[in-house]
Amino acid sequence: MKTTINDSLALHTDLYEINMMKTYWDAGKADQQAVFEVYFRNNPFDSGYAIFAGLERVIQYVQGLKFTEDDIDYLRETQNYPEEFLAYLADYHFDASIRSMEEGEIVFNNEPIMQIKGSLADCTLVETAILNIINYQTLIATKASRIRNVAGDDNLAEFGARRAQEMDAAIWGARAAYIGGFNSTSNVRAGKLFNIPISGTHAHAMVQAYQNDYEAFKAYAASHEKCTFLVDTYDTLRSGVPNAIRVANEMEDKSRFVGVRIDSGDISYLSTRIRKMLDDAGYPDAIIVASNDLDEKTILNLKMQGAKVDAWGVGTQLITAFDQPALGAVYKLCCIEDASGELVPTMKLSSSPDKMTTPGEKQIWRITRKKDGKSEGDYVTGINEDPTHEESIFMFHPTYTYVNKTVRHFNARPLLRTIFDKGELVYDVPAIDDIRDFSREHLDALWEEYRRMLNPEPYPVDLSQQLYDLKMNSIAEIRQRVAEDCKTFDLDEDLNLNFK
Numbered sequence: 001m002k003t004t005i006n007d008s009l010a011l012h013t014d015l016y017e018i019n020m021m022k023t024y025w026d027a028g029k030a031d032q033q034a035v036f037e038v039y040f041r042n043n044p045f046d047s048g049y050a051i052f053a054g055l056e057r058v059i060q061y062v063q064g065l066k067f068t069e070d071d072i073d074y075l076r077e078t079q080n081y082p083e084e085f086l087a088y089l090a091d092y093h094f095d096a097s098i099r100s101m102e103e104g105e106i107v108f109n110n111e112p113i114m115q116i117k118g119s120l121a122d123c124t125l126v127e128t129a130i131l132n133i134i135n136y137q138t139l140i141a142t143k144a145s146r147i148r149n150v151a152g153d154d155n156l157a158e159f160g161a162r163r164a165q166e167m168d169a170a171i172w173g174a175r176a177a178y179i180g181g182f183n184s185t186s187n188v189r190a191g192k193l194f195n196i197p198i199s200g201t202h203a204h205a206m207v208q209a210y211q212n213d214y215e216a217f218k219a220y221a222a223s224h225e226k227c228t229f230l231v232d233t234y235d236t237l238r239s240g241v242p243n244a245i246r247v248a249n250e251m252e253d254k255s256r257f258v259g260v261r262i263d264s265g266d267i268s269y270l271s272t273r274i275r276k277m278l279d280d281a282g283y284p285d286a287i288i289v290a291s292n293d294l295d296e297k298t299i300l301n302l303k304m305q306g307a308k309v310d311a312w313g314v315g316t317q318l319i320t321a322f323d324q325p326a327l328g329a330v331y332k333l334c335c336i337e338d339a340s341g342e343l344v345p346t347m348k349l350s351s352s353p354d355k356m357t358t359p360g361e362k363q364i365w366r367i368t369r370k371k372d373g374k375s376e377g378d379y380v381t382g383i384n385e386d387p388t389h390e391e392s393i394f395m396f397h398p399t400y401t402y403v404n405k406t407v408r409h410f411n412a413r414p415l416l417r418t419i420f421d422k423g424e425l426v427y428d429v430p431a432i433d434d435i436r437d438f439s440r441e442h443l444d445a446l447w448e449e450y451r452r453m454l455n456p457e458p459y460p461v462d463l464s465q466q467l468y469d470l471k472m473n474s475i476a477e478i479r480q481r482v483a484e485d486c487k488t489f490d491l492d493e494d495l496n497l498n499f500k
């Protein structure tokens with residue numbers, strides 16, 4: 001087995017994608033134009049919304065998309081591909097266009113968050129990696145946002161690196177958590193790579209190494225400017241906190257004593273007692289950090305109990321999206337070039353309405369009230385529709401059409417932006433802090449009923465009349481075509497098959 005790996009991300013795809021590329025290539029269809037879109041069917045964590053993340057990595061991935069000699073050798077060794085197809089892959093470069101929501105955008109189920117338009121070969125190869133990236137990062141940004149919603153203005157530190165599903169997840173999860181509203185990460189590499197603030201206290205091991213709270217804290221204070229002491233190694237209230245205060249008392253500059261961290265026990269009870277001890281000792285500004293398997297439910301509960309916690313360290317539950325480890329975003333074909341060279345809408349039928357796709361190239365418009373910027377819903381239109389100059393728009397539920405409203409005095413903001421134009425990057429990637437601010441600002445524009453943690457109202461994601469009609473007509477046309485295609489055989493009621 002090779003121990004040094006000449007790796008590239010071109011093979012970060014399911015084998016079936018390359019097999020489909022080969023079929024298209026063999027049939028002379030590899031350059032046929034198509035449009036695919038990414039969306040998820042249900043908001044994660046029973047949330048009313050999600051926070052989109054992953055675009056920056058998609059950009060990096062697409063920019064570096066090239067089969068190396070090593071990749072081609074591997075395909076030669078393992079697959080029965082002819083040399084001509086391998087030569088085609090060796091020469092491959094990505095020429096498609098990508099339109100996407102921006103990172104940090106508030107997104108909802110059943111609306112396209114990214115669209116890839118280009119050759120069948122391009123669109124097919126990138127499916128796996130794009131879903132892999134967006135599914136994870138969007139999930140973590142959303143979890144982080146839910147935690148931020150209950151934490152108010154408290155400081156939130158991401159502690160998950162050691163519990164993440166491997167290194168990539170730790171790094172990109174830290175970034176997604178920051179986009180979702182965390183203040184810092186404990187992951188130094190994520191800090192360096194993405195310009196995220198880093199923060200850290202110390203572990204129980206350091207206290208155990210000194211076998212004594214006082215000696216450990218004193219040593220830490222001698223080697224660090226700012227000190228947050230972990231006080232629960234032996235006995236939080238009888239040893240940890242008193243010894244933290246003792247070491248703080250010995251500091252010439254008291255502002256070096258930042259506070260204490262607790263990582264076990266009843267956080268509500270302990271934090272209340274610790275607060276009193278710190279205040280009585282003359283440290284009202286010393287903070288209390290809590291950690292230990294926290295998530296949005298525990299934090300909300302602790303706040304309701306009156307816990308005196310100023311900062312929360314959150315690891316496992318956040319970085320692994322513990323209560324819902326998959327977003328389930330999918331990648332579906334919505335347009336295909338026909339024999340005359342025109343891109344025509346296409347859709348997939350299903351007996352379950354959820355799995356029925358919506359045909360056509362689209363734009364998503366966030367409809368907000370002019371007077372206060374509050375959200376009315378998202379309006380999904382054909383790519384050539386522009387509601388911005390309409391006096392009013394009629395918004396109706398795409399399944400229960402009798403649920404509807406007419407919206408006037410609105411602003412319509414287009415959400416899909418061009419990122420790659422025929423393989424060329426035409427988008428300036430924003431700074432991470434701008435992404436985070438953008439996300440916060442747009443989340444604030446969402447009514448509380450869509451944001452609340454428990455049983456949020458479903459946010460309207462409606463189709464324009466034009467798109468709705470296209471969908472209905474496509475369903476009728478496809479049914480007719482399938483009936484024609486099936487005329488060469490008979491099926492009786494028990495599905496016995498007879499060819500004519």
Ligand SMILES: Nc1ncnc2c1ncn2[C@@H]1O[C@H](COP(=O)(O)OP(=O)(O)OP(=O)(O)O)[C@@H](O)[C@H]1O
Binds near residue numbers: 264265293305
């Ligand atoms: N007052 C509280 N109300 C609700 N949940 C709490 C409260 N105090 C702590 N918790 C949470 O209860 C869970 C169990 O806490 P406990 O200290 O028993 O953890 P543990 O995992 O058994 O301890 P350790 O980490 O030392 O092994 C943790 O998720 C913790 O955050």
Ligand SMILES: O=P(O)(O)OC[C@H]1O[C@H](OP(=O)(O)OP(=O)(O)O)[C@H](O)[C@@H]1O
Binds near residue numbers: 159
């Ligand atoms: O609980 P999480 O949300 O996953 O947050 C990360 C955990 O990692 C550390 O524990 P660990 O036992 O690994 O090391 P320690 O000795 O530093 O506590 C830390 O004390 C947290 O409890």
Ligand SMILES: O=C(O)c1cccnc1
Binds near residue numbers: 159160200201315
């Ligand atoms: O800095 C900390 O306190 C920390 C970092 C990672 C995991 N647990 C705690």
